[in-house]
Amino acid sequence: MPSPEGEGRAKTALDSGYETYIKANASVNRRIFGAFPELRTALRGYASARLFDLFGFWVMWRLTGGFEGMQKSLGVSRAGMFRRIAQFREVFGEHPDVYEFPGVTVDPVKFAEGMAERQRNT
Numbered sequence: 001m002p003s004p005e006g007e008g009r010a011k012t013a014l015d016s017g018y019e020t021y022i023k024a025n026a027s028v029n030r031r032i033f034g035a036f037p038e039l040r041t042a043l044r045g046y047a048s049a050r051l052f053d054l055f056g057f058w059v060m061w062r063l064t065g066g067f068e069g070m071q072k073s074l075g076v077s078r079a080g081m082f083r084r085i086a087q088f089r090e091v092f093g094e095h096p097d098v099y100e101f102p103g104v105t106v107d108p109v110k111f112a113e114g115m116a117e118r119q120r121n122t
Contacts, residue, residue, distance in 0.1 A: 061097065
């Protein structure tokens with residue numbers, strides 16, 4: 001790829017939807033960051049890393065078949081699973097088995113088929 005952005009598909013998709021998000025949340029964000037200006041910089045690294053981790057957890061939950069699937073296929077400990085589920089609930093307000101990210105779909109069957117095809121081709 002010519003750049004770290006690859007072909008730029010994710011960036012283009014985000015740019016097209018970001019304006020809608022900003023317009024919908026501008027008044028709320030302005031009040032929060034106005035009251036706590038240091039909040040934006042103080043929590044940026046922690047919040048983004050935590051959200052990145054929890055989103056990945058949600059995707060893997062869906063792709064591996066939930067609690068038992070993650071334990072069997074990924075070797076996640078029982079205590080680790082309960083900790084991640086609690087963190088997910090704390091941030092998103094629901095269990096990862098119930099929560100739906102708007103605009104994101106996960107198809108475990110297509111994923112498994114696609115990964116099997118990739119392995120056959122390597």
